[in-house]
Amino acid sequence: MSGHTRSDVGIPVQMGRRLVSLAVRAPSVHNTQPWAWRIHPDGIDLYADESRRLDAADPTGRNLVISCGAALHHLRVVARASGLMPEVSRLPDPEDPTLLAQVRFSPAPLPRTAAADLRAVQERSTDRRRFTSWPVPNERLRLLAQEVEEDGGAAVPVTDVTDRFRVDLMVRQAHRLQQRDERIVAEVQRWTDRNAYDGLPSDHLPARPVVPDKLPSRFDEGLLPDNGQEVESGDGLILLCGEDDSRASWLRGGESLSALWLSAAKGGLSVVPLSQVIEVSETREALQHQVLGDVAVPLLLIRVGWQPISRSQLEPTPRRPLDDVLLT
Ligand SMILES: Cc1cc2nc3c(=O)[nH]c(=O)nc-3n(C[C@H](O)[C@H](O)[C@H](O)COP(=O)(O)O)c2cc1C
CATH class of the missing domain: 3.40.109.10 (NADH Oxidase)
Incomplete structure (x- = not known):
């Protein structure tokens, strides 16, 4: 099943690697990074890596798939911010539930928010320190x-x-x-x-x-x-x-x-x-x-x-080397 349009363009491997390296900045439960990606001439596929599921806290894999969904959205955002319109087929193969999404791309104008979007992906982190008492309206x-x-x-x-x-x-x-x-x-x-x-x-x-x-x-x-x-x-x-x-x-x-x-x-x-x-x-x-x-x-x-303004931003948490999460 394809569901993709004729205007789809292939993406060069280097561009695919760059997009995935940004998508994996996504949050994941316990920072398990439970994903695997395949870059190929038609686009990028996202798989769940079930070997990284938390057996005790997440036996059904709910948090695993939520983590992968966050990475999928990150991929969509960084693609848009790179002049590519993503088109996503979610769970396209009933025979293979680990194939979570196939993403294909077509050229698109850069959104006005491109720079801010890329910055948010690169700088976001889970800051568990206490918030200020300012209520969030x-x-x-x-x-x-x-x-x-x-x-x-x-x-x-x-x-x-x-x-x-x-x-x-x-x-x-x-x-x-x-x-x-x-x-x-x-x-x-x-x-x-x-x-x-x-x-x-x-x-x-x-x-x-x-x-x-x-x-x-x-x-x-x-x-x-x-x-x-x-x-x-x-x-x-x-x-x-x-x-x-x-x-x-x-x-x-x-x-x-x-x-x-x-x-x-x-x-x-x-x-x-x-x-x-x-x-x-x-x-x-x-x-x-x-x-x-x-x-x-x-x-x-x-x-x-809100974190107090005086607080320094946390360093991003580590990620697995790109080649570890790429399927060949
Ligand atoms: C599905 C899911 C569940 C999470 N649950 C918790 C949680 O219960 N408590 C918590 O402090 N952080 C939780 N996190 C945040 C992760 O621990 C965090 O994303 C991960 O350690 C990577 O760090 P980063 O977000 O700073 O990149 C969760 C994240 C995801 C995606």
């Missing part, structure tokens, strides 16, 4: 959700006081349950300070992960100084959702994550995904029922806020 959250909808996904700002309270309790409950699961705790440790290419460097994890009255961090205490003010209740919360809990929804959810994150980053907002509440089935079901009224399925909770 509901209107701002609605605009981010709108951005996701325009990209073909779904997002629900959690602004109602009762819903926020419920979400807060569910996040804590999920954290507590996972802390009791030895396999999950061991998995986090395996992915912390792993090597120079993947996993979570502890100099990116705050030195004080547990703040009273604050949502808990899933990671152990790191080395990143975090002496900011205590956060008030100003953090913005957004739920990325899907129609169902299928691979297609997860892929879209990942694209939504990237769309939201790049837009937030361009607007000076910091983003931290919180996936434990989705990974634990009882809190995921409670979220779906109590907060989404069973009209959608929750895929990822996102915390949004």
Whole structure:
């Protein structure tokens, strides 16, 4: 099945390599970078690398596919910013569910946002330090959700006081349950300070992960100084959702994550995904029922806020060498 148009152009290998090297700047669960790419004369194909799935925290591969979806959206953005219009066939081969997307390209004018888009891809990072107490206005959250909808996904700002309270309790409950699961705790440790290419460097994890009255961090205490003010209740919360809990929804959810994150980053907002509440089935079901009224399925909770202006930006986290993620 092709679904691609006749104006598709091939891309030179060097251009393909450049696009993939930027797409892999995408966020991924525990920085597992669970993707593999094939560059060929017609375009670029994206595969899920199931060998990098987190067996304990992500047995179904939801977070794996969401991570790949984020990389797919990154690819779309950097292609546009390089004068190429991407056309995507999602999950094109029913026989091969690891083939997540085939992307073909046609020439297109550069968007006005090209430079800012490329900068956001290169500079975005997960900054888990405490946000300032400036509240993120509901209107701002609605605009981010709108951005996701325009990209073909779904997002629900959690602004109602009762819903926020419920979400807060569910996040804590999920954290507590996972802390009791030895396999999950061991998995986090395996992915912390792993090597120079993947996993979570502890100099990116705050030195004080547990703040009273604050949502808990899933990671152990790191080395990143975090002496900011205590956060008030100003953090913005957004739920990325899907129609169902299928691979297609997860892929879209990942694209939504990237769309939201790049837009937030361009607007000076910091983003931290919180996936434990989705990974634990009882809190995921409670979220779906109590907060989404069973009209959608929750895929990822996102915390949004402002980092103090005086704070230095974090160095980008490491990535695997390009040749490791390219299929020949
Ligand atoms: C599906 C998904 C789930 C994630 N879950 C969490 C989480 O629960 N807590 C957290 O602090 N970061 C979470 N992250 C952020 C990743 O840890 C982060 O993207 C990765 O370490 C790479 O770092 P970077 O975003 O700075 O490039 C998640 C990212 C993705 C894509």
